[in-house]
Amino acid sequence: xxxxxxxxxxxxxxxxxxxxxxxxxxxxxxxxxxxxxxxxxxxxxxxxxxxxxxxxxxxxxxxxxxxxxxxxxxxxxxxxxxxxxxxxx
Amino acid sequence: xxxxxxxxxxxxxxxxxxxxxxxxxxxxxxxxxxxxxxxxxxxxxxxxxxxxxxxxxxxxxxxxxxxxxxxxxxxxxxxxxxxxxxxxxxxxxxxxxxxxxxxxxxxxxxxxxxxxxxxxxxxxxxxxxxxxxxxxxxxxxxxxxxxxxxxxxxxxxxxxxxxxxxxxxxxxxxxxxxxxxxxxxxxxxxxxxxxxxxxxxxxxxxxxxxxxxxxxxxxxxxxxxxxxxxxxxxxxxxxxxxxxxxxxxxxxxxxxxxxxxxxxxxxxxxxxxxxxxxxxxxxxxxxxxxxxxxxxxxxxxxxxxxxxxxxxxxxxxxxxxxxxxx
Numbered sequence: 352x353x354x355x356x357x358x359x360x361x362x363x364x365x366x367x368x369x370x371x372x373x374x375x376x377x378x379x380x381x382x383x384x385x386x387x388x389x390x391x392x393x394x395x396x397x398x399x400x401x402x403x404x405x406x407x408x409x410x411x412x413x414x415x416x417x418x419x420x421x422x423x424x425x426x427x428x429x430x431x432x433x434x435x436x437x438x439x440x
Numbered sequence: 441x442x443x444x445x446x447x448x449x450x451x452x453x454x455x456x457x458x459x460x461x462x463x464x465x466x467x468x469x470x471x472x473x474x475x476x477x478x479x480x481x482x483x484x485x486x487x488x489x490x491x492x493x494x495x496x497x498x499x500x501x502x503x504x505x506x507x508x509x510x511x512x513x514x515x516x517x518x519x520x521x522x523x524x525x526x527x528x529x530x531x532x533x534x535x536x537x538x539x540x541x542x543x544x545x546x547x548x549x550x551x552x553x554x555x556x557x558x559x560x561x562x563x564x565x566x567x568x569x570x571x572x573x574x575x576x577x578x579x580x581x582x583x584x585x586x587x588x589x590x591x592x593x594x595x596x597x598x599x600x601x602x603x604x605x606x607x608x609x610x611x612x613x614x615x616x617x618x619x620x621x622x623x624x625x626x627x628x629x630x631x632x633x634x635x636x637x638x639x640x641x642x643x644x645x646x647x648x649x650x651x652x653x654x655x656x657x658x659x660x661x662x663x664x665x666x667x668x669x670x671x672x673x674x675x676x677x678x679x680x681x682x683x684x685x686x687x688x689x690x691x692x693x694x695x696x697x698x699x700x701x702x703x704x705x706x707x708x709x710x711x712x713x714x715x716x717x718x719x720x721x722x723x724x725x726x727x728x729x730x731x732x733x734x735x736x737x738x739x740x741x742x743x744x745x746x747x748x749x750x751x752x753x754x755x756x757x758x759x760x761x762x763x764x765x766x
Contacts, residue, residue, distance in 0.1 A: 370628070378628035385621040392614055392639075397553075407604060408557035409566030410646045412529070416536040417639045419550055 393418050393425045443738045444762040446664065446694055447477075453664040453694070455576070455656050457586040459686070460668035461678055465699040465741070468748045469668060470587040471498045471517070472757040478515035479758070482582040487518040487575060489568050489586060495519050500750050508575075512751065516581065520571050522564040529567065530554055569601075573649045576656060599689065601654030608647040615640045657691060664694040666738070671698060671725035680732065695738040697761070698729060703742050 396411050397418060418425075447453075456473060458466040467488070474486035485508055488495050495517050496503050503509040505521025533554060534546050546554070557563070576584055619637055656663060665686070669679045679696075686693060702719050729737060741760050748757050 374628040378625045381621045381625040381628070385618055385625065388614065388618045388621065392611070392618065395611060395614075407562060407566050408560045409529075409563055409570065410604075410608075412533050412554065412557050413642055413646060414639055415533055415550065415553070416540050417642070419537055419541060419547070422549065 389421065390425050393421055397422070397425075442763065443695070443697070446738060447762075450664065450694075453662055454582065455584050455586065455659070455663040457588050457657075457663065457665045458668050458697075459588050459665060459682070461675055464668045464670055464675065465748075466668050467494050467498055467587050468754075468757060469666070469697065469699075469761065470585045471495065472748075472754050472761055474515050474517070474583070474585045475512075475751075475754050476758040476762045477583050477585075478512060481514065483514050483516070483580070484583040484585060485516040485518060485575070485581040486585040486587060487572075488520065489572060489588060495587060498749055498754065518575070520568050522567045525567045525571060526558050526563055530558055569653055570649060573653045577652060601650055601657070602689070604650045605647065605654060608643060608650065612640065612643045612647060615643060658689065660690075660692040663692055665691050666694055667696045668699055669696060669729070670700045671722040671729060673725065676725055676728060676732075693736075695736045696729070696733050697738055698726065698740045700743045701726065701740045 396414050456470075458469045458473075460466055470486050474484040477484040486495065487508070496519060499511050499517055501509070501511065503517050504519045505524055506519075508516040508518040510516050534551075537543065537546050537550065545551075572586075615637065619640065657665075667679055667683060669675050683693060702715070702722055704719065704723075706715065707719055726740070739761055741757070744753070744756070746753070748754065
């Protein structure tokens with residue numbers, strides 16, 4: 352029983368190490384891309400918040416409830432000044 | 441070809457629209473057509489998509505914002521109250537935000553946005569457009585008669601539909617791509633469950649609504665679109681232009697109806713020079729209309745001696761349009 356458990360956790364550890372070596376960066380990249388796209392998505396649906404009307408407001412209102420938590424971080428990101436270090440991030 | 445025959449020969453055309461410049465008699469024709477259809481035993485709904493609707497005036501009954509009102513058996517009329525619809529819609533959005541995040545009140549920034557969005561000029565049109573989907577999809581009636589807005593608005597309506605549709609298609613695609621990335625990340629991090637994307641579902645529903653209402657406008661099988669014109673030069677020029685544009689948006693034009701034709705038999709009577717001139721002028725443009733549109737001209741409706749309001753006048757108008765017995 353204990354043997355089996357140890358073997359299991361060993362396998363788990365190996366999997367985690369493997370994930371750290373190969374998968375983590377890919378997952379991070381995928382999430383980062385997903386995050387950028389999220390911002391792009393809010394821009395094209397909620398553009399009027401920045402004064403850029405894009406989607407007809409009648410329908411953008413329907414999407415509003417889902418993006419409420421993202422609005423403030425999105426506005427910050429969109430209106431932020433950029434510099435060279437952004438390219439490194 | 442007569443108007444009554446168009447209806448008899450194309451029984452599957454259940455969405456009836458009259459288009460033309462403002463003030464030429466679209467509402468009158470819509471009401472009279474609904475009246476005639478109701479007399480034939482069909483359930484007919486005439487509804488207005490015009491923020492400045494006048495169905496209440498023509499039926500001499502206040503129906504604004506009251507849903508479908510039965511005027512006589514089988515004849516229903518409806519005027520959409522866009523302002524009220526927008527207010528209700530705003531409240532729905534606020535309620536949803538409060539429910540989703542357990543908030544007491546909507547954050548100021550979001551509230552500002554909700555109010556600003558409702559002030560948009562296109563908001564009214566969008567709200568009406570969106571309501572039309574509910575009315576038409578409901579399928580409660582045999583015939584749906586659109587009392588359309590003047591030409592410019594109708595074209596805006598149509599172009600809006602195709603732009604909206606393409607736009608939402610693009611956004612939906614982006615959203616789907618976002619899903620893929622999220623899935624990759626979830627797979628790599630070995631998370632079994634992923635939250636279903638509610639935004640994507642909303643987008644798909646919005647797209648469904650827009651394409652439903654615009655596809656009806658351009659459905660050759662189910663839709664009959666009639667142009668209303670009067671024998672005057674400006675109207676003729678505009679109608680030619682509009683017919684071209686409508687053809688570009690694939691609106692199936694079923695024919696033309698000429699309104700306000702002065703009875704030609706007047707010419708034989710003692711009439712003032714003024715009236716004689718007008719009859720003469722109309723003759724010239726009537727010939728021009730026949731030359732341009734040929735047998736697509738379905739009816740010539742005489743100028744009546746008084747306003748078309750109230751059921752008696754609507755009945756007389758229906759007889760002029762469709763012939764007495766039909």
